[in-house]
Amino acid sequence: MKFSTKVLALGTVISLVGLSVLTFIQYRTISQEVENTIESTIELASSQVAEVIHSELQGKRNLANYLSELLASADSQDVKGLIEQPSLRSVFVTAGIGYENDGSIIHNDSGWTAPSNWDSRSRPWYQDAKRNGSQSLTKPYVDEGTGAVLISISQPIYGNGGFIGASFFDVDLTSLATLISAVELEYATVFVVDGDGTVIAHPNSKLNGQNMSTFTNRSRIIENTELVTVQGKEYYLDFHPTKVGNWSVGILLPYEETHLPLEEMKKTVFILFLAILTLSFVIYVGAMKVLMRPLSALNEAMKNVASGDGDLTKRLDTNTDQEFKELAISFNGFVSIIQELIQGTKQTATQITEYSNVAANSAKDSEGLLHTQQQEVEQLATAMNEMSTTSSLVAQNAQSAAESAQTADTAAGEGSSIVLETTRAIQNLGDQLDDSMRAVKDLGNSIGDIESIVSVINEIADQTNLLALNAAIEAARAGESGRGFAVVADEVRTLAQRTQDSTTEIRSMIDKLQQGSQSVTKTMNTSHSLAMSTVEQAQTANHALEDIRSAISSITEMNIQIASAAEEQSLVAEEINNNTVSIKELSDKVADKASHTSEQVNKQSEHIEEQNKQLNQFIV
Structure with missing residues (x-):
């Protein structure tokens, strides 16, 4: 990617980010102002309606x-006259006491007559x-008669120092709908x-007397303004309490219509x-x-310097802007x-070519001499290897004989020790x-004593x-x-x-012990005789093993001497x-080095020749 393209892209990104942030902040600010305006408008309208209802x-x-x-x-006649006044009937639907x-x-309702069992005291207003x-x-x-929504104003009546009854005044709320419809709040439903x-x-009027959930999706009054969804459409819903009982003024304002100016503004801002x-x-x-015009001119000048078969005598024009002037001066100094360097390198390359030719000839002569030396050393190495192998075999055989004799001596010694221990x-x-x-004899005597005791x-x-x-x-x-006795x-x-039975059994057992004791005594006498005979034979075997050990010691000493001599000879031959x-490996390495050196010298000569061709392309 070009530098100019990068700068252009960076500037575009900065502008894009800046405008985006500015647009977002502006939109958020206006949106918040619109929300605040809607809430304040709803609050003002609901307050006005609440005041109108209270006044009415x-x-x-x-x-x-x-x-x-x-x-x-x-009295009753005066009461009838008061409640049937036309001015009173124009204000209240029905009045009475x-x-x-x-x-x-x-009461003053000519279309209704109280039943005979009707009791005012059971009515809620009373x-x-x-x-x-x-x-x-x-x-x-x-x-029930008109279908209109009514409320009743009731008030206690006191006379003669006590409670005598209660008056009621029925108010038609249809007029309230007319009042709240007069509120000027576009798109709103009050x-x-x-x-x-x-x-x-x-x-x-069809909704009067019903719960507000039928058109707000809320069955209870909420404290703050919130968004509700009614039949797939969003509305602002807000309630404001009145001074009349626990009544509240509700306002339902469509979200989409109130935000139309904001949407139009968003489109305009986007454009x-x-x-x-x-x-x-x-x-x-x-x-x-x-x-970028000065930089383009500088780039064109550098192309001209790089062209022309490597003409190093060309220089850049320094008559330009300060930044590009410094760049041109630095480039001209670098070319100088x-x-x-090219001039000095060409002279050095000529001398190296001459020295390389001399080194190549010397390398060829050294390679021939080293090849002859390598053949002689290889023959010597073969002969010494055969002699070393023979010496090693002699030493190994002598060592094996010495080890075998030593093993026999060790076995004889172990046998002698075993015989002595036996x-x-x-x-x-x-x-x-x-x-x-x-002990058996004493046992027999003890058995005799036991027999006496048993008797x-x-x-x-x-x-x-x-x-x-x-x-x-x-x-x-x-x-x-004497029966007990x-x-x-x-x-x-x-x-x-x-007791007699037990002594009889004991005597029988004592007889068996005496017979066993006599049998053990005979067996021990026989074993003692055999043991003495075995001792004499073991002593004879021990003397024979001592003689064998003496002979093996003499053989071992001679084998050790032979093995030592053969080992020394083998070591010398091995060394x-x-x-x-x-020497052969060194000769091989020297020969390889010489051959490699010869090849390198030849390659170096070729490289120097190629270098001379390249250097000759420069005009200095």
Whole structure:
């Protein structure tokens, strides 16, 4: 991308961003002002309507209060005359009074007669007046006869020091719709609702008495202005409380119509935005062409310097703007330095060509001599390698023989040690057999002693049995008095019998132990004799192993000497072989270097020749 194009693009982007930010800020500011204007207009209109409603109803409430004071001091005939005055009928649809003593009513509605069971005291307007003790307004209701929406103003009547009844005055709210329709607020719908959302007055009389949710999608009064959607269309909805009961003035204002000027302004601003942006782009293009003329001239001059078969004698014109003048001076200085360098390089290249030719000839001679030396060294390396291999084999065989002899000596030593340990073990076994024989003999003596003790116990048991038998006989003679003694004597005889049985079993076991002891004694005598014989044979084997070890030691010493000599010879041969191989490798490397040097010298000569051709293109 050209530099001029980049500058043009940057300027366009800056203009675009600046205009966009400015347009956005302006649009946001105007939008906020429009919103504020709408809210203030709605607030002002609803306040005016609320004041009109209050003024309209307040006059009727004052009249109702005045008439109630007159009715308090009038008799029934006077009451009838007061409420049937034409001026009163023009203000109120119906007026009357209900009495506390019998619930009767006096009214001015000629088209309605109270039923016989009708009681004023059960009516809401009567109960509100009595309960509140002051003037009250009923909730709006639809008259069954006319279908009009009415409210009733009720007020308590006091006389003779107490409550005597309540007056009522029915007000037709149709006039309110006429009043609110006169409000000059374009596109707006003004209506009046009570606290629970019931419509009191609306330009569309069919909506009177219904809940406002039928045309606002809201069933309760809201505190602040908000947007609601009704049948797919957005509206501003706002409520303003009145001084009449819990009534509120509602305003429904369509969002789209109120923002028409803003939308028109947005279109106008967008068109102006595009026009200004286009004009800015045209101005940028013209300015860039004018500003870039010196740079274009400088670029053309540099092309002229670069052309002409490398003529370094050409210079740029410095008679131009300050910025481009400095650039031309710097370029002319750079060309002068290049001119001097090319001149020196051409002279140096001529000398290098001569030196390269001499070096190429010397490299060829060195390469031939090194090739001959390489062949001689290769033959020497082959011979030394064979001698080194033979020496290594001798050393390896001698070393293997020495290791085998050493292994045999180690095995003989281990065998001698095992024989000695076996001899000691057998001797220990003989000693243990002697101890065991003595222990078995002592065991036999102890068994004999036990047998004597058992004989004594058996004799005691016989004697006890005899005594128990005598005791039983004596007890039998004693009769009933000796029966307990007979039981004891029988138990003693039973114990004596059990003792005899036990001593018989013990004697049987002692006989078995004596037989086993005699058998063990014979076996131990035989084992002792065999152990002594084995000790003598082991000592003989130990002497033979000592003789074998002496012979192996002599063989090992001779093998070690042979292996050492062969190893030294192998090491010397290996070292000579390594040196020979190193010499051969060095010779190969030197030969390769010489060959490579020769090739490089030839290539260098070619490059120098090419360089001379290129340098000769410059005019210095």
